[in-house]
Amino acid sequence: MASVALLSNPRSTGNRALLPRVREYCAAHPDIFHYEVEDVDQIGEAIRTMAMVSPRIIVINGGDGTVQGALTELYSGGHFDGSPPPVAVLPNGKTNLIALDLGAEGDPLKALERVVELVESGRLEDHVVQRQLISLDSGDNAAPVLGMFLGGAYLADVMLYCRNRIYPLGLPNGVSHFLAGILGLFAILFGLGGGRLPPKPETMTVSLIRQGELKGKFSLLIVTTLERLLLSIRTSDGGGTNGHMKLLATDSNVGAMLRMLSATWRGTLGHRPLDGVHFQQGDEIRIEGERSNVILDGEIFQAKSGMPIILTSTQPVPFLRLAA
CATH class of the missing domain: 3.40.50.10330 (Probable inorganic polyphosphate/atp-NAD kinase; domain 1)
Structure with missing residues (x-):
């Protein structure tokens, strides 16, 4: 024992x-x-x-x-x-x-x-x-994979770019993440992509059962059951009550990105609607696209046309919180 x-x-x-x-x-x-x-x-x-x-x-x-x-x-x-x-x-x-x-x-x-x-x-x-937990079914007859944080759309592309192009440089993790984020933001601002920059965003469809469908190119797509995620965004204070998974998606344009960053800075993200910024909750989420990468806690999956990635939330499970 x-x-x-x-x-x-x-x-x-x-x-x-x-x-x-x-x-x-x-x-x-x-x-x-x-x-x-x-x-x-x-x-x-x-x-x-x-x-x-x-x-x-x-x-x-x-x-x-x-x-x-x-x-x-x-x-x-x-x-x-x-x-x-x-x-x-x-x-x-x-x-x-x-x-x-x-x-x-x-x-x-x-x-x-x-x-x-x-x-x-x-x-x-x-x-x-x-x-x-998030249960991910990739539609390939494999057993569902469980995790707590999923990044998709352009965010996943930047994460993969950081993993494949920045980490090999041997820089500290914080510097690597900052550099990848700056290059990704630069590419969006000037409509660039590919080569030495992250690839351009691809069109994808995100469906929330009973809440509707989002379709377009997104610079940021996050699905999580965590209370705190990237950019120190807290997910427990806003976004509705229709499920345990929280979805944050930002349209791939400069205005939407700036509105999201501004609301994050003020601590008001999810408190009121913002043009191009989608903050919702759901108990089942489907992600589909021609080439739509998602990363669930470090593991890469790809949604394809006719074979969506399906996310559902599990029953509550116990974790140990170390903070006082």
Whole structure:
């Protein structure tokens, strides 16, 4: 038996320097069951093995792909008798959106120490919060994939551009994200795309059951169950009450982008309608297009004509919030 089960991916960028410290910490705390995976294909076996030690909490130490794979196995793999234990996410990887939403910032080892402290003090349940997951069906007869943050439209293109063209330069993550965002904004402002810049936006259709359909070219498409996402936008204060998934889409023009950024700066995004800015909630969302990339917690999917990506929200599942 172990109180804490820790899943680490040594190949995660953040773990290259961190993992030796994590191993040393776990060696000094025998109540932590530490399982390392070299590839996301090993996550299923990792979660199955963790279930055997009946942990009170599962901690994920890896990038977005590791988190997405672990959530899918936890809630679709049937490895636990009954509901899986709460999940804590260390602030590792390149984006850390899920970790930030759950109050984990700064040094990942400090976050792990905080988890152990809560377990040992008996105050774990006081920090458990409920979140829905996004279930993504890509229409290719594969099992649905679970996650919490989906980026699509031009946002996905810029994210892929950053991954393929900027990260190899070896710059710090924050600098890489800033540079990719500036180049993407530059391309939109001047109607450019391709070559050394992100590609131009493609037409796509986004359908919300009972709320209607959006069709056009979008500079930003976000679907999430998180309370906080890119640009420090909070999603819990606006946008309606018709489901658990929050949708933010911005038309691909300068005016819509500026209105969205201005409302974000003022903290009023979602409080009132804005021309070209769509902020809604729904319990089923369909995304379709000729070449429409979406990224769910680091994993790439592509919507095609006649084969839409279908998103639905799950029942609430427990996570550990580290903030006081």
